[in-house]
Amino acid sequence: MFISELLPVKEAFKLLDENQKLTSEETIDLINAHGRVNSRRLTSKLDSPPFDKAAMDGYAIKAEDTFQARADNPIKLKVIDAISAGNVSNVKVRNGEAIKIATGAPIPEGADAVIMEEYTNQEGNEIEVLQPTSPGENIAPKGEDIKAGETILEPGTVMRPQELAITASAGYNTIKVYKKPRVKIIITGDELIEPGTKPGPGKIINSNKYSLKALVESAKASPTVEHSPDNPKILKEKIEEAIRGYDMIITTGGTAISKGDIVVDTVDKLGQIIFHGVAIRPGKPLAFGLIEDKPVFMLSGYPVAAMVQFDIFVRYYLLRMQNINYEHELVERICQRKTPSRLGRTDYIRAFTDDKIAESILISGSGVIKSMVKSNSYIVIEENTEGIDKNSKCNVILFDSFKI
Known part of the structure; x- marks a missing residue:
């Protein structure tokens, strides 16, 4: 198949x-929800905290009893009970009285403040209060964090540790999330062998197997990898099997514009090619299609080109399958080298970037993996720009920005 x-x-x-697909929902235990994408608006089932509680270790008191307290004129209060976290007191605090209280314990009836322990001296069953306390001081009021009925999460929220905490506090032990896309990665090529084997004539090690599996995992999806020889019949069978059991297929190899490459032709026969060939460097043979309404990304066999194609296009699509409103984040830096480009093509230049400058990696080539190892970013040169001069501003995508 040729592209014009x-x-x-x-x-x-x-x-x-226009051809974006979404995964369906599933219910999972909250303990397993880290990194997953919430699919429903969540409202709190209860107030958190569910009662007025002590924010510090100290003594629950009536604040008015301490208004005249000074280090040189301490106020004495009688200690009538003690409350640890998880317990309550049935004793009411009256003027001249105090109840020893631990952080997190419910405020007893009659008390309206907590004096921190370090501002007291204890003598038997009495304390000396060394400074005044205001009403409400060191008390976390009921519903201070969240109130019953309050919206705590919107759909499409990635569950970080803080989201897990507030969801638990709101009374949930299970939540609905978007399913992780199941991705079948098919690495094509008669020339590929596994690491640990010395390559014979014409053979190379299958590095794409390892990089693409990790890239798919980094986009919150679940990958399975297998190899296919350059045999149209075998490849067709593998793709047909993958369509039955997976949400997306990614292939590598067999996308270049030549008669000997088979992947694009096979996908075209089984479904529809949406596009084949994008004006980018590296990775212009990128193809995208649909088979039985399931997306198929056809990447280059060159390792660096495949990584760039994934980062720019496949990652974008995979995250949006999970209802994450992902966009590539561009930051501005000063370009340290003169970096040529060609009009009509968008270049993704491997670079090392800090908080001020971006320096392109001099090693080039779609198969030179070392250039990616030395990089932490892409300098993006848009198609209508004829290169970037040294010490000029440039747009950069940081690899760290891919983390969701």
Whole structure:
């Protein structure tokens, strides 16, 4: 299959958006929800905290008893009970009295403040209060964090530790989330062998197997990887099997514009090619299609090109499958080298970037993995820009921005 014209990057994203698929929902235990994407608006089932509680270790008191307290004129109060966290007191605090209280314990009836322990001296069953306390001081009121009925999470929220905490506090032990996309990665090529084996004539090690599995996992999806020889019949069978059991297929190899490459032709026969060829460097042979309404990304066999294609296009699509409103985040830096480009093509230049400058990696080539190891970012040169001069501003995508 041949392509007649390379698609601009913006057009490729437009076609991806027009053909975006979403995964369905599932209910999981909250303890297993870290990193998952909440699929429902959640409202709190209760107030948190559910009662007025002590914010500090100290003594529950009536604040008015301490208004005249000074270090040189302490006020004495009688200690009538003690409350530890998880317990309550049935004793009412009256003027001249105090109840020893631990952080998190419910405020007893009659008390309206907590004096911190370090501002007291204890003598038997009495304390000396060394400074005044205001009403409400060191008390976390009922519903201070969240109130019953309050919205705590919107759909599409990635569950970080803090979201897990507030969801638990709101009374949930299970939540509905978007299912992780199940992704079948099919690495094609008769030339590929596994690491640990010395390559014979014409053979190379299958590094894409390891990089793509990790990349899919980094986009919160569940990958399975297998190898296919360059045999149209075998490849067709593997793709048909994958369509039955997975939400997405990613292939590598067999996308270049030549008669010997088979992946694009096979996908075209089984479904529909939405586009084949994007005006980018590296990775212009990128193809995208649908088979039985399931997305198929056809990546280059070159390791660096495949990584760039994944980072820019597949990651975007995979995260949006989980209802994450993901967009690539561009930051501005000063370019340390003169970096040429060609009009009509968007370049993703491997670079090392700090908080001020971006320096392109001099090692190049779609198969030179070392260039990715030395990089932490892409300098993005848009299609209507004819390169970047040294010490000029440039737009950068940091690899760290891919973390969701």
